[in-house]
Amino acid sequence: MFGRRRKQRDQKTLIKEMTRLVGARHVLYEDADLIGYEYDATIERARPEVVVLPANKEQVAEVVAICREYDRPIVPRGSGSGLSGGAVPVKGGVVIVLTRLNEIVKIDTANQMAVVQPGVINLHLQEALASHGYTYAPDPSSQRICTLGGNVANNSGGPHTLAHGSTVNHILELEVVLPSGELTNLGSKVIDAPGPDLRGLFTGSEGTLGIVTEMTVQIIPLPESVVTMVAIFDSVREACEAVSAIIRRGVIPVALEMLDQEIIKIVEPRVNAGYPLDAGAVLLIEVEGLKDSVDTDSQLVSDACNDSGAREVRVAETEDEREKLWEGRKGAIGAIGAAYPAYYLLDGVVPRTKLPQVMEDVLEVARSYGFRCANMFHAGDGNLHPALMFDPNDAGVLDKVLDCAGEIMRLCVESGGAITGEHGVGLEKRSFMEWIYSENDLRAMENIRTAFGPADLFNPCKILPSGHGCAVGHAAEISQMISSDTDKAGLYV
Numbered sequence: 001m002f003g004r005r006r007k008q009r010d011q012k013t014l015i016k017e018m019t020r021l022v023g024a025r026h027v028l029y030e031d032a033d034l035i036g037y038e039y040d041a042t043i044e045r046a047r048p049e050v051v052v053l054p055a056n057k058e059q060v061a062e063v064v065a066i067c068r069e070y071d072r073p074i075v076p077r078g079s080g081s082g083l084s085g086g087a088v089p090v091k092g093g094v095v096i097v098l099t100r101l102n103e104i105v106k107i108d109t110a111n112q113m114a115v116v117q118p119g120v121i122n123l124h125l126q127e128a129l130a131s132h133g134y135t136y137a138p139d140p141s142s143q144r145i146c147t148l149g150g151n152v153a154n155n156s157g158g159p160h161t162l163a164h165g166s167t168v169n170h171i172l173e174l175e176v177v178l179p180s181g182e183l184t185n186l187g188s189k190v191i192d193a194p195g196p197d198l199r200g201l202f203t204g205s206e207g208t209l210g211i212v213t214e215m216t217v218q219i220i221p222l223p224e225s226v227v228t229m230v231a232i233f234d235s236v237r238e239a240c241e242a243v244s245a246i247i248r249r250g251v252i253p254v255a256l257e258m259l260d261q262e263i264i265k266i267v268e269p270r271v272n273a274g275y276p277l278d279a280g281a282v283l284l285i286e287v288e289g290l291k292d293s294v295d296t297d298s299q300l301v302s303d304a305c306n307d308s309g310a311r312e313v314r315v316a317e318t319e320d321e322r323e324k325l326w327e328g329r330k331g332a333i334g335a336i337g338a339a340y341p342a343y344y345l346l347d348g349v350v351p352r353t354k355l356p357q358v359m360e361d362v363l364e365v366a367r368s369y370g371f372r373c374a375n376m377f378h379a380g381d382g383n384l385h386p387a388l389m390f391d392p393n394d395a396g397v398l399d400k401v402l403d404c405a406g407e408i409m410r411l412c413v414e415s416g417g418a419i420t421g422e423h424g425v426g427l428e429k430r431s432f433m434e435w436i437y438s439e440n441d442l443r444a445m446e447n448i449r450t451a452f453g454p455a456d457l458f459n460p461c462k463i464l465p466s467g468h469g470c471a472v473g474h475a476a477e478i479s480q481m482i483s484s485d486t487d488k489a490g491l492y493v
Contacts, residue, residue, distance in 0.1 A: 085426040085428045091461065138164070231312070358412070
């Protein structure tokens with residue numbers, strides 16, 4: 001009883017300290033206010049103790065220092081659009097929301113860089129750069145709502161990753177708050193600066209090493225010419241074979257996306273993108289660059305698709321047509337959310353040449369569990385995103401979903417792939433890390449984490465598995481974690 005009273009007293013003092021620092025409006029601790037911070041875009045939930053919204057880097061540093069003093073774990077958060085459970089406060093503690101740090105500090109076209117804060121929405125930076133004739137290449141499908149800080153945390157990609165790479169390829173320098181509360185800079189505004197690549201180490205660390213408060217990103221000129229086309233196939237296998245055929249022709253499109261019939265039937269009535277409802281699959285393909293090279297590459301792409309069995313290859317003739325095609329792809333997740341009570345979106349990677357067989361196997365696994373499965377993914381780099389649709393009110397369905405997801409992830413690994421392409425490991429896939437990393441590998445990752453500070457301070461229970469035997473099933477691993485931690489807010493799946 002005494003310990004409980006002491007904890008409550010500590011909580012009151014903690015809230016008082018946070019309120020003094022950032023103002024009462026920006027400290028949330030009532031149950032009704034905390035509900036919205038229990039989850040991200042996944043199905044796991046856990047309630048934080050306090051939510052704090054600092055206004056600047058100095059406040060972030062002070063909040064971190066207070067959390068250390070009061071022995072509270074920290075979960076950094078942007079828009080909460082993550083798809084791996086990375087923003088779920090498994091141990092309760094303090095959620096630090098960075099959306100008030102939303103300034104585009106500087107656009108420097110002469111040096112092809114921009115300085116931005118972590119709360120800037122990805123699309124807002126794109127729009128600001130367009131008036132200067134530039135763009136920021138990483139474009140997650142959630143770019144209308146996701147923050148750049150979240151993109152750094154998960155090393156996010158997007159449709160244009162195939163040619164331009166993921167977030168880490170576009171970060172020059174990061175200003176971060178370390179677990180000690182110290183502000184420091186990682187990387188340099190100079191490309192290829194000497195020394196260890198701590199900037200690269202931090203990018204993709206999912207909030208486990210510290211908090212980004214400012215970043216310097218590379219920007220690139222808008223291309224002279226862009227051609228967007230859609231290739232229509234009668235089967236997923238034909239579309240998958242076309243992907244490798246395009247690459248074999250020596251063409252690397254900036255985007256090479258696939259949608260199968262299931263997702264087409266969900267998206268098309270809502271978006272009118274122009275995808276035929278009877279198509280087995282479509283490829284959304286984009287090439288860009290100098291006009292002459294784009295014309296040549298477009299013809300090579302069209303020939304590769306036709307030779308692979310495409311029944312039609314259609315080029316967007318206007319900007320409106322192009323935008324509609326892309327709206328169908330980037331609006332796919334929202335369309336699923338509108339059509340079904342719930343869905344579970346996976347993120348795995350397979351070699352391109354294995355796509356035809358793996359796609360058939362994915363659909364077979366989903367059917368064996370009784371789930372409808374829709375696929376829209378970055379086919380060019382083999383980054384799969386199967387979506388399992390389900391009714392959360394069905395008894396035992398959540399455990400069933402998680403175990404089905406585990407089998408699909410196993411397919412990716414056994415094909416020579418990986419358990420994540422751009423969504424991160426987070427809470428959801430940490431149980432699979434032992435499938436691809438040795439004990440020594442995992443120990444080295446843990447040592448890196450503790451080199452930055454206490455392992456249980458920043459985003460605990462993320463990325464690294466809690467123990468052995470994780471391959472028995474994802475749902476079982478999470479249940480094991482829950483039962484071993486009785487002092488946290490009620491996580492449920």
